[in-house]
Amino acid sequence: xxxxxxxNLTKRYxxxxxxAVDAISFAVERGATVGLLGGNGAGKTTTIAMLLGLLIPxxxxxxxxxxxxxxxxxxxxxxxNFSSPYVALPHRLSVRENxxxxxxxxxxxxxxxxxxxxxxxxxxxxxxxRPAGQLSAGQKTRVALAKSLINxxxxxxLDEPTASLDPDTGxxxxxxxxxxxxxxxxxxxxASHNMAEVERLCDxxxxxxxxxxxxxxxPAELIARYGREDLEEVFLDIARxxxxxxx
Amino acid sequence: MRxxxxxxxxxxxxxxxxxxxxxxxxxxxxYWPTLQMVxxxxxxxxxxxxLGATGATGHWxxxxxxxxxxxxxxxxxxxxxxxxAISFLEEIWSRNLGHVFVSPLRPAELVTxxxxxxxLRTCAGVLPAVLLAWALYAFNLFAMGPILILFAxxxxxxxxxxxxxxxxxxxxxxxxxxxLAWSVLFGxxxxxxxxxxxxxxxxxxxxxxxxxxxxxxxxxxRAVLNHGVIAWGHLGWATGLNALWMAAAALLFARxxxxxxxxxxxxxxxx
Numbered sequence: 001x002x003x004x005x006x007x008n009l010t011k012r013y014x015x016x017x018x019x020a021v022d023a024i025s026f027a028v029e030r031g032a033t034v035g036l037l038g039g040n041g042a043g044k045t046t047t048i049a050m051l052l053g054l055l056i057p058x059x060x061x062x063x064x065x066x067x068x069x070x071x072x073x074x075x076x077x078x079x080x081n082f083s084s085p086y087v088a089l090p091h092r093l094s095v096r097e098n099x100x101x102x103x104x105x106x107x108x109x110x111x112x113x114x115x116x117x118x119x120x121x122x123x124x125x126x127x128x129x130r131p132a133g134q135l136s137a138g139q140k141t142r143v144a145l146a147k148s149l150i151n152x153x154x155x156x157x158l159d160e161p162t163a164s165l166d167p168d169t170g171x172x173x174x175x176x177x178x179x180x181x182x183x184x185x186x187x188x189x190x191a192s193h194n195m196a197e198v199e200r201l202c203d204x205x206x207x208x209x210x211x212x213x214x215x216x217x218x219p220a221e222l223i224a225r226y227g228r229e230d231l232e233e234v235f236l237d238i239a240r241x242x243x244x245x246x247x
Numbered sequence: 248m249r250x251x252x253x254x255x256x257x258x259x260x261x262x263x264x265x266x267x268x269x270x271x272x273x274x275x276x277x278y279w280p281t282l283q284m285v286x287x288x289x290x291x292x293x294x295x296x297x298l299g300a301t302g303a304t305g306h307w308x309x310x311x312x313x314x315x316x317x318x319x320x321x322x323x324x325x326x327x328x329x330x331x332a333i334s335f336l337e338e339i340w341s342r343n344l345g346h347v348f349v350s351p352l353r354p355a356e357l358v359t360x361x362x363x364x365x366x367l368r369t370c371a372g373v374l375p376a377v378l379l380a381w382a383l384y385a386f387n388l389f390a391m392g393p394i395l396i397l398f399a400x401x402x403x404x405x406x407x408x409x410x411x412x413x414x415x416x417x418x419x420x421x422x423x424x425x426x427l428a429w430s431v432l433f434g435x436x437x438x439x440x441x442x443x444x445x446x447x448x449x450x451x452x453x454x455x456x457x458x459x460x461x462x463x464x465x466x467x468x469r470a471v472l473n474h475g476v477i478a479w480g481h482l483g484w485a486t487g488l489n490a491l492w493m494a495a496a497a498l499l500f501a502r503x504x505x506x507x508x509x510x511x512x513x514x515x516x517x518x
Contacts, residue, residue, distance in 0.1 A: 014510055049514055052349040056508045078351040087345035090261065090337075097264040104257025105350040107250040131268070147346070 002063070003155045003187030004028040004051070009060035011046050011211075020046040022211040023060070030154070033181060033188040035198040035219075037231075038208030039239045044191045047208075048157055051189070052082055065154055076155075078106060083148035084159035085141050091133025095124060095143050098132055099150060106151035118146040122176065137164040145173060149180065158190045162197060170194075174201060195232040205231070207238050214238060254352045258360035262334055263367075276368055280322040280376040287318045288384045312472045315386045317441040319377055320468060323399050324439075324461055325432050326372040327406030330365030332413045332428035339422055339516055348513050354504055358497075361414075362407055369403060391471050397482055398464050404489040405460045406432070411496035415503040421516050440465050460485040460492070 004027060011021040021043040028034045036044045049055040051062060053073040062069040067076035089098045096115060103111030119125045122142050127135060132143060141164060148156060161177070162170040174197060181188055192198050198205060199219045207215040207222070215222065215238065219231050226234045236242075266272050291311040338344045347357070380386045389395060409432055416424045438452065439461035445453055456462040463485035470478040507513050 045514075046511070049511065054345070054348055054508065054513045055511050056505070074351045074353060077349060080349075082346070082349050084345070088342040089346065090265065090341040090343050092268050092341075093261065093264050094268075097261075101257050101261040101264075102346070102350065104253045104260060105347075105352050107253050107351075 001030045002027050003030045003032075003065060004189065005061075005063040006051070007061045009047070009050060009062065010058045011043075011050060011055060012058045019058070019211050021050070021057075024206075024208075024211075024213045026206055026213065026216070028155075028187045028189055030187050031181065031185045032203045033190060033201050035202035035205040036189060036191040036208060037193075037195075037198060037205055037235060041210075042208040043211040044208055045159070046211075048082075048159060048189070048191060051157060052080070053077060078151070079153060080155045080157065081106075081148040081151055081153035082157045082159070083144045083161055085137070085144060085161075085163045086159065087144075089132045089140075089143065089147065092131055094129050094131055095135070095146075096128040098143070099146060102147050102150045108151055114150060115146075118149060122146050123172075138166060138169045141165055142169070142173065145176075152184060153186055154184075155187050155189070158188060158192075160192050160194075161190065162192075162194060170197070177201065195230065195235060199231050207235070209238060250351075251353070251356055254350075254356050255360045255363065258347070258352065258357065259363050262337065262360075262364045265337065273371070276326075276372040277375045280319075280326065280372050281379060283318050283322065284315065284376040284380050285383070287314055288380060288386070291315060292384065309473055311384070312386060313469055314442060315380055315384060316388060316391070316468055316472055317465060319373065319380060319388050320398055320402055320464065321436070321439070321441045321461075322373050322376065323369055324402040324406045324409075326369040327365045327403040328410045328413070328432045329406075329428060330368035331361045331407060331410035332417075334361050334364045334368075335410075335414050335417065336422075336425055336428060339417070339425075344513060344516060354501070358411070358500070361410075365407065365410070366403070369406075391468070394467075394471060394477050394482075397486075398468060401460050401464050401482070401485040401489055404493060408489065408493040408496035409435070411493075411500045415496070415499045418500075418503040418507045418512060418516070421512065435459060435461065438462065444469065457484075458488065460488040463488070 006027070007025050009021055009024050010019055012019040024047065026034070036047065038044050046055065050057050051064065053069055064076040065079050067073070069076060099115045099118070100111055103114060108114050119128055122145060124142060124146055127139055127143065132140065135143065141162070145161065162173050165173060177188065178201065180186060190198065190201060202219060204216065204218055205222060206213050217225065222234050223231060226237050228234050228237065291314045295311055338347055377388050380388065413427045413431055416427055438456040439459055440448065440456055445456050445462055445466060448456055463481040467478040467481040470476045
């Protein structure tokens with residue numbers, strides 16, 4: 001069963017010389033984690049924005065949880081969620097109020113109970129009544145993660161979920177994501193610059209460059225294919241044109 | 248339907264929570280309407296006192312009513328317009344739009360929540376001024392009778408379509424267009440004929456005034472206050488024009504929202 005199916009997806013911004021995303025195709029199975037890797041400007045953010053319906057593709061098709069995003073995006077969005085440290089939650093509202101807002105937006109049954117569960121699982125209990133703007137970067141990231149899990153998503157899009165977290169907290173979040181995926185069968189699409197994180201979490205990796213997917217495979221396959229020690233070296237090979245396009 | 252109402256309530260709850268935590272925002276709601284009412288009330292009282300000495304008191308007292316009635320009703324249009332535009336800007340300022348637009352919240356639900364917030368903001372802003380006008384100047388806006396509700400609804404509707412146009416411009420031009428949230432309705436004030444009849448305007452400008460629902464509302468208000476007559480014709484025009492302008496603003500909003508999704512403006516709107 002596919003959680004996400006992307007076919008020939010292209011985005012050319014009005015007035016842009018080259019496409020930001022150029023005819024990419026991929027699929028994410030339910031319960032799988034797929035990593036989206038690439039340097040700055042590779043097209044990761046544009047791809048995620050199209051998957052979330054924030055951006056209308058120039059061409060191509062997105063099927064999320066069986067719904068065509070061009071025609072029925074709200075049905076899909078109710079079963080998806082998104083987390084990014086670069087999109088804030090209202091600073092003056094408390095963590096509890098923020099999570100309550102999103103519990104209503106996602107029509108979550110028993111919001112208070114769900115917020116309690118997330119607070120316990122993500123160690124947020126002491127933060128619930130503090131304004132979101134007074135939290136540390138790491139605490140904000142955990143709150144953003146709680147927001148993204150409020151509706152028990154079946155497809156979760158994560159943009160650098162552990163950016164600005166210390167190694168300990170980063171590990172806790174990664175462990176929690178692994179557990180959530182195993183228990184819920186949720187599919188994860190992860191954009192990250194943390195290669196160790198991608199190696200640990202992802203079943204498959206899509207390597208993007210200049211809007212195209214230039215290679216793909218499991219972390220182990222990619223490392224073996226490029227004859228390298230780790231994914232970071234593979235990333236550098238691709239970023240510095242030390243290999244041909246193989247996708 | 249239930250899910251849709253919950254999403255609308257969710258966004259409304261977000262703004263109510265903001266006001267609960269920010270007393271300066273609450274004070275700001277009532278500050279300008281009250282200040283305007285006090286200044287115009289004192290001005291009117293001064294003229295009434297001067298004219299009282301010349302024996303024309305009755306005439307000027309009627310003018311005082313028209314002046315204060317105009318101030319208070321105009322504030323309804325102004326506050327309802329700002330209520331929508333500023334609530335939308337709050338999402339931009341808090342960099343929260345990304346989360347809102349990837350939730351299942353439909354654009355129509357977003358607009359409904361903004362309109363609901365606008366009603367609450369308008370009530371919180373204008374009611375204290377109305378009560379103070381009664382206490383300070385013995386001017387009772389409610390003395391107009393039930394027709395006041397139709398005046399208020401029409402002015403609020405005008406505030407809404409103007410604000411939808413403003414939000415559309417913000418979607419098109421980004422936060423750089425936010426100054427319009429404060430200024431755009433002031434530009435329509437001279438043509439709304441708040442304090443003077445439409446006939447006072449130069450002839451070439453009168454069609455412009457009569458294309459605005461507000462000019463008809465204020466003509467209607469003067470008919471009630473000066474002659475005790477309900478000008479149903481003006482009310483009909485105000486309602487019809489509001490429906491027309493609202494449809495045009497909704498179309499503009501829908502187009503600009505889609506254009507923003509084509510350009511990627513929803514990702515960068517706060518920049």
